[in-house]
Amino acid sequence: MTTIVTDNCKNCRFTDCVSVCPVACFHYDDEMLYIDPEVCIDCSACIPECPVQAIYEDDDIPEDQEHWIEINAEKAAALPVIEEQMEPLPGAEERKTELGF
Amino acid sequence: MDNLGTDNNPLLVAIVGSGPSGFYAAEALIKSDVKIKVDVIERLPSPYGLVRSGVAPDHQKLKQAINLYKKIADTPDFNLIANVTVGEDISVAELRKTHHAVIFTCGAETDRKLGISGEELKGSHTATEFVGWYNGHPDYRELEFDLSHDIAVIIGQGNVAADVSRILSKTVDELRHTDIAQHALDVLAESKLKEIHVIGRRGPAQAKFTPKELREFGELSDCNPIVQEQDLVLNDESKKELEEKSNITNKKIYDLFANFSKRELDSNKSKKCFFSFLLGPKEITGNISIEKLILEKNELSGEAFKQSAKGINETIEMDAGILFRSIGYRGVPISDVPFHEGWGTIPNEKGRVTDTDGVIVEQLYTGGWIKRGPSGIIGTNRACSVETVRCLLEDLDKLNIETKKSGAEGIYSILNNKNIRHISFDDWTKIDTEEVKHGEPKGKPREKYTYVNEMLSVIN
Numbered sequence: 001m002t003t004i005v006t007d008n009c010k011n012c013r014f015t016d017c018v019s020v021c022p023v024a025c026f027h028y029d030d031e032m033l034y035i036d037p038e039v040c041i042d043c044s045a046c047i048p049e050c051p052v053q054a055i056y057e058d059d060d061i062p063e064d065q066e067h068w069i070e071i072n073a074e075k076a077a078a079l080p081v082i083e084e085q086m087e088p089l090p091g092a093e094e095r096k097t098e099l100g101f
Numbered sequence: 102m103d104n105l106g107t108d109n110n111p112l113l114v115a116i117v118g119s120g121p122s123g124f125y126a127a128e129a130l131i132k133s134d135v136k137i138k139v140d141v142i143e144r145l146p147s148p149y150g151l152v153r154s155g156v157a158p159d160h161q162k163l164k165q166a167i168n169l170y171k172k173i174a175d176t177p178d179f180n181l182i183a184n185v186t187v188g189e190d191i192s193v194a195e196l197r198k199t200h201h202a203v204i205f206t207c208g209a210e211t212d213r214k215l216g217i218s219g220e221e222l223k224g225s226h227t228a229t230e231f232v233g234w235y236n237g238h239p240d241y242r243e244l245e246f247d248l249s250h251d252i253a254v255i256i257g258q259g260n261v262a263a264d265v266s267r268i269l270s271k272t273v274d275e276l277r278h279t280d281i282a283q284h285a286l287d288v289l290a291e292s293k294l295k296e297i298h299v300i301g302r303r304g305p306a307q308a309k310f311t312p313k314e315l316r317e318f319g320e321l322s323d324c325n326p327i328v329q330e331q332d333l334v335l336n337d338e339s340k341k342e343l344e345e346k347s348n349i350t351n352k353k354i355y356d357l358f359a360n361f362s363k364r365e366l367d368s369n370k371s372k373k374c375f376f377s378f379l380l381g382p383k384e385i386t387g388n389i390s391i392e393k394l395i396l397e398k399n400e401l402s403g404e405a406f407k408q409s410a411k412g413i414n415e416t417i418e419m420d421a422g423i424l425f426r427s428i429g430y431r432g433v434p435i436s437d438v439p440f441h442e443g444w445g446t447i448p449n450e451k452g453r454v455t456d457t458d459g460v461i462v463e464q465l466y467t468g469g470w471i472k473r474g475p476s477g478i479i480g481t482n483r484a485c486s487v488e489t490v491r492c493l494l495e496d497l498d499k500l501n502i503e504t505k506k507s508g509a510e511g512i513y514s515i516l517n518n519k520n521i522r523h524i525s526f527d528d529w530t531k532i533d534t535e536e537v538k539h540g541e542p543k544g545k546p547r548e549k550y551t552y553v554n555e556m557l558s559v560i561n
Contacts, residue, residue, distance in 0.1 A: 001162070019483065019484040020477075020480035020481055020483060020484050021480050021483070022121065022125075022166045022169070022479040022480035022483055023165070023166055023168070023169050024169065041163050041164075041165045042162055042163070042313070043163055043166075043478055043479055043480055044311055044312075044313050045477070045478050045480030045481060046480070047350070048349075048350050053346075053349055057312075059316070060312065060353070084487075100346065101346060101347065
């Protein structure tokens with residue numbers, strides 16, 4: 001069981017999820033966030049926080065997003081932790097509209 | 102005197118309650134650029150609040166939040182003063198003298214009542230009691246739950262209701278290797294329950310479970326989850342709610358109910374867990390013990406996302422051998438701290454405690470369930486406590502006073518004068534180590550001490 005950040009986060013990076021993570025398991029790069037499966041406790045607090053519904057549990061993840069399970073694990077291991085909410089990326093609101101939210 | 106919040110004059114903060122919101126408040130204070138000393142005061146000898154005694158034993162991964170709390174406790178500016186009850190062993194007035202600020206993160210320790218006749222009959226319990234009991238909380242150690250009946254009813258459809266009904270639906274083998282208290286496992290092993298009914302006052306589109314928890318009911322080794330197909334018919338407003346893209350959580354929950362309703366009954370499984378909707382408890386009947394529950398059928402009215410349930414004067418009757426109510430929680434008032442009777446919380450503005458007229462009470466702050474009411478899960482408390490600490494740090498100038506505060510030393514001297522035994526985080530670590538050791542031969546992550554005296558004797 002693990003929780004995964006997927007496609008929709010790319011170029012949004014709203015980071016609302018970060019402020020409710022009880023264990024600081026989110027990591028970030030210039031594009032998006034990733035969850036460290038070794039640290040995440042699967043509490044699912046972050047899932048309803050995401051304005052673009054980018055976060056899934058693995059037994060609920062759409063098939064075309066499954067590759068993100070591996071990407072999250074790999075990227076999180078190499079990237080810095082994000083512990084506090086940041087400003088969304090420029091253009092995040094437009095991207096959100098584009099995604100239909 | 103040096104400015105408050107510097108090396109020679111650190112900001113001294115007392116935090117009342119060592120559950121998640123207390124730890125997140127401590128973390129936010131310690132991580133700030135102000136020099137801080139935090140004293141966390143805990144009523145029990147054991148820290149971690151509901152992560153230890155609320156989170157269900159079969160959800161061990163959630164309890165790993167404790168790894169983070171241990172890291173916070175390891176920082177030099179953190180100090181635990183456990184086995185001390187604020188309002189009894191030490192007063193809030195005393196804490197205001199020893200510390201610059203006090204944060205109340207003491208949770209919501211009692212249940213809301215149904216307010217119906219028969220509620221006090223034997224066999225009618227609160228979910229809190231049952232949860233505290235199976236999790237080995239000393240307050241609930243001596244309670245008895247009679248599971249020799251066929252039918253258990255749980256009133257409420259939130260996360261705690263899900264925990265209670267799942268624990269009742271599981272086999273002992275599904276629980277044996279968790280940290281469930283041994284006394285609970287022994288009673289559950291003798292359970293004769295065949296039916297567990299989980300009753301909601303609103304519809305399947307409004308249930309407050311998390312999808313993850315509901316999904317677990319589909320994976321039980323000896324219990325069929327049951328939803329009647331006709332119960333899934335929605336009114337127009339509920340349909341609108343589920344069509345709303347942002348309401349994905351309720352959509353997932355509804356889909357799970359739909360999945361349960363289409364499942365074929367597995368006749369090899371001996372128990373059934375029914376999810377029923379649009380029913381409000383009216384009366385519990387029985388002589389000494391509960392026998393029957395009278396429910397009134399409800400309908401929803403109002404616009405989408407604001408629908409409320411109203412009785413339609415049509416009742417049904419069901420047998421019930423044991424009943425648990427899980428319809429919300431209330432905080433317990435602390436003397437000298439304002440309390441909102443209606444909400445069961447400490448009145449506040451973003452965490453700054455106010456009196457009941459909304460006037461800010463200096464030095465006092467609050468976080469977690471006692472601040473905002475019993476909603477959200479572990480992580481929700483992090484954002485909540487961070488907001489409180491932000492306010493506290495904005496008030497630094499107001500908290501600055503000329504006289505020196507005595508901090509932890511002041512608390513210790515008050516407690517020692519009254520001969521009150523207080524224990525440290527190191528003491529707790531000894532208890533923790535023993536618990537883990539006692540769990541090992543049984544293949545459990547730990548066997549909890551369930552009496553305060555037992556815990557204290559480990560340190561002697």
